[in-house]
Amino acid sequence: NVDIFLAEFAQRRDFEDIELQLHATDGTLTWHAVRAGNIEKSNGRSLRIIGTIKNIQALKDAEACRENKERQLLMQSRxxxxxxxxxxxxxxxxxxxxxxxxxxxxxxxxxxxxxxxxxxxxxxxxxxxxxxxxxxxxxxxxxxxxxxxxxxxxxxxxxxxxxxxxxxxxxxxxxxxxxxxxxxxxxxxxxxxxxxxxxxxxxxxxxxxxxxxxxxxxxxxxxxxxxxxxxxxxxx
Incomplete structure (x- = not known):
């Protein structure tokens, strides 16, 4: 929910990094890295939030593959x-x-x-x-x-x-x-x-x-x- 997402960042003072899954146009979930924060406030209310978003699904897949290989090697050693x-x-x-x-x-x-x-x-x-x-x-x-x-x-x-x-x-x-x-x-x-x-x-x-x-x-x-x-x- 975009409103909840923006409201979450509106409560923060500094830029922060989070990872979350977003629905692609075909309905699949893909991991994204988000860095965002307030750059302008008025009377304690956020007027502008700026940030970047990057698809990191390939990195997540590579990490899962590495962890799986590590588990296999551990099993083989035991x-x-x-x-x-x-x-x-x-x-x-x-x-x-x-x-x-x-x-x-x-x-x-x-x-x-x-x-x-x-x-x-x-x-x-x-x-x-x-x-x-x-x-x-x-x-x-x-x-x-x-x-x-x-x-x-x-x-x-x-x-x-x-x-x-x-x-x-x-x-x-x-x-x-x-x-x-x-x-x-x-x-x-x-x-x-x-x-x-x-x-x-x-x-x-x-x-x-x-x-x-x-x-x-x-x-x-x-x-x-x-x-x-x-x-x-x-x-x-």
């Missing part, structure tokens, strides 16, 4: 290119931030059983397919505020931000193992895929990432020792 989960460094930082601010959570290390044999028997292309398959199931098992990442090789990590009971933690881990074992018909080659999980259920603050990782890694070793395709859970 994501594992194979699985699109968080990479090791981004995952560790996110988990460190979380365990420093929350007392209750469950941290898990997930390892694909006999993954070397899968690569040897079916090739690395199929091995990559298995990695993506497991990553998708882990991603879908998480809520928006949980953390999932690829530790490296055939190992993944998950952090559930919740105060679970032991029974709830057991059910969640069993569900993940079952989903991975039962969904293999979606793979291009008929092959068995299973995982072992080492998990730590934390109910008190004060543990570092290294403490949590070592405890979950020890639990993973126990799960492997029990025959794989299962989990081991410790409570702290």
């Amino acid at each position: 994501c594992d290119p194979m699985t699109q989960l968080l990479n090791r460094s981004a995952m560790q930082q996110a988990i460190e931030d979380q365990i420093n601010s929350q007392a209750a959570y469950m941290f898990s290390i997930i390892d694909i059983d006999d993954f070397k044999s899968t690569n040897d028997n079916h090739g690395h292309v199929f091995g990559d397919e298995v990695l993506k398959y497991v990553a998708d199931i882990l991603r879908n098992a998480c809520r928006s505020n949980d953390i999932t990442g690829r530790l490296g090789g055939d190992e993944f990590v998950m952090l559930f931000r919740a105060d679970f009971t032991r029974e709830e933690a057991d059910r969640r881990l069993i569900s993940i193992i079952r989903r991975i074992r039962e969904g293999v018909d979606t793979l291009s080659i008929e092959a068995r895929v299973s995982v072992s999980i080492g998990a730590i259920l934390v109910t008190r603050p004060g543990l570092s990432f290294l403490d949590v990782y070592r405890s979950a890694d020890a639990a993973l070793y126990e799960a492997k020792h029990k025959g794989k395709k299962t989990y081991s859970l410790s409570v702290y």
Whole structure:
């Protein structure tokens, strides 16, 4: 509204710069830079307002493009290119931030059983397919505020931000193992895929990432020792 626009500048003493969107003749909105101010007043009332207006839509488009590229580069620096989960460094930082601010959570290390044999028997292309398959199931098992990442090789990590009971933690881990074992018909080659999980259920603050990782890694070793395709859970 032109009257409102002019009235706004009429209240100002000095020249000022603003950006606003204006309708073009075809109805589209384009960004403009406006510099305007009073040059003559009488009894406190503006008699004349002068200024310039410049179409800056091209600059806005270039700025949006640059910001989009920056977001893409940030995502690439944080994501594992194979699985699109968080990479090791981004995952560790996110988990460190979380365990420093929350007392209750469950941290898990997930390892694909006999993954070397899968690569040897079916090739690395199929091995990559298995990695993506497991990553998708882990991603879908998480809520928006949980953390999932690829530790490296055939190992993944998950952090559930919740105060679970032991029974709830057991059910969640069993569900993940079952989903991975039962969904293999979606793979291009008929092959068995299973995982072992080492998990730590934390109910008190004060543990570092290294403490949590070592405890979950020890639990993973126990799960492997029990025959794989299962989990081991410790409570702290």
